[in-house]
Amino acid sequence: MKRITLIAAALLFCSALSYGWGFFGHKVIHQLAIYNLPKQLQGFYFKHHNYLISKSVRPDERRNDDPAEAPRHYIDIDVYGDEAINTMPEAWEAAAARYTADTLLKYGIVPWHVVVVQERLTNAFKEQNADSILYYSADLGHYIADAHVPLHTTVNYDGQLTAQKGMHSLWESKLPELFAQTYKLQGKKATYLPDTEKQIWQVVRHTYSLIPQTLSYELEVSKEFTPEAKFDQVERNGKMRQYYSDAFAEAYQQKLGSMVEDQMRAAAQQVASFWYTAWVDGGKPDMDKLMFQALTKADKKQLKQEKKAFRRGQLFEKCLVVAAKGQTKE
Numbered sequence: 001m002k003r004i005t006l007i008a009a010a011l012l013f014c015s016a017l018s019y020g021w022g023f024f025g026h027k028v029i030h031q032l033a034i035y036n037l038p039k040q041l042q043g044f045y046f047k048h049h050n051y052l053i054s055k056s057v058r059p060d061e062r063r064n065d066d067p068a069e070a071p072r073h074y075i076d077i078d079v080y081g082d083e084a085i086n087t088m089p090e091a092w093e094a095a096a097a098r099y100t101a102d103t104l105l106k107y108g109i110v111p112w113h114v115v116v117v118q119e120r121l122t123n124a125f126k127e128q129n130a131d132s133i134l135y136y137s138a139d140l141g142h143y144i145a146d147a148h149v150p151l152h153t154t155v156n157y158d159g160q161l162t163a164q165k166g167m168h169s170l171w172e173s174k175l176p177e178l179f180a181q182t183y184k185l186q187g188k189k190a191t192y193l194p195d196t197e198k199q200i201w202q203v204v205r206h207t208y209s210l211i212p213q214t215l216s217y218e219l220e221v222s223k224e225f226t227p228e229a230k231f232d233q234v235e236r237n238g239k240m241r242q243y244y245s246d247a248f249a250e251a252y253q254q255k256l257g258s259m260v261e262d263q264m265r266a267a268a269q270q271v272a273s274f275w276y277t278a279w280v281d282g283g284k285p286d287m288d289k290l291m292f293q294a295l296t297k298a299d300k301k302q303l304k305q306e307k308k309a310f311r312r313g314q315l316f317e318k319c320l321v322v323a324a325k326g327q328t329k330e
């Protein structure tokens with residue numbers, strides 16, 4: 001437990017600034033996605049796993065410089081009404097015709113942006129451009145992962161409308177950072193997605209369906225806590241700020257059951273399936289030829305070891321989670 005606390009302390013600063021799964025969650029999801037890939041792609045993605053894992057957070061970092069970036073990470077679907085999750089046109093043109101493009105941009109465009117980046121990745125495979133394949137794979141994975149976070153699908157994105165402010169980073173950063181090593185993250189092999197637009201909307205609808213529990217469980221657990229026990233007061237830049245305490249996070253995690261782990265596992269599976277689908281639609285180029293350097297014997301041995309640990313749910317135990325290694329160094 002001491003180690004977990006240290007990790008959490010090291011990452012507290014990042015968590016407060018992150019948007020979507022926290023940096024830790026994004027990195028873990030991209031790493032897991034590689035294990036879910038079929039053989040034809042896995043060597044290439046594994047060879048470049050450090051790039052894919054470290055760049056999994058680039059879209060969040062880009063938000064600081066690019067004003068067009070922010071809406072690509074979420075969709076406040078409930079601003080369009082209670083039924084909008086089922087009635088929103090899936091195609092951008094039809095949705096823009098109904099609500100205007102400006103309105104859609106204002107309340108977030110994650111599912112539509114996934115479709116755009118998917119097309120860019122497919123083109124990169126067609127052009128057999130390894131740099132672009134890596135670049136768009138990293139970006140695409142990020143947006144798909146964000147679409148799995150319930151608070152990325154509601155206008156009440158931080159619990160700010162229901163006096164639950166701070167829930168965003170509690171759910172997507174603090175819980176995975178504290179408990180990912182207890183999660184079952186073994187996923188199924190990537191599958192071909194005949195309609196990626198439909199697929200990402202299905203993801204968003206499921207994610208949105210988790211909002212009632214996400215919010216109401218926090219209220220239920222709060223009944224067991226005094227405000228002093230529920231929050232830690234932390235001084236940052238001369239200002240006192242409050243964050244959910246570890247004890248509260250633990251009780252909330254227990255109440256949520258497998259929700260966060262299910263969403264992490266599902267995100268990794270979807271990321272792998274979208275990557276795989278782009279490769280198929282891009283004409284199935286021979287990825288071994290596109291590798292900057294062929295897999296060495298040692299690489300192959302390492303991949304085999306990691307896949308075995310992944311299947312057995314021992315990645316954390318065997319210290320093979322790249323994001324967790326980064327934490328202990330900090």
Ligand SMILES: [Zn+2]
Binds near residue numbers: 019020059060142146
């Ligand atoms: Zn994001």
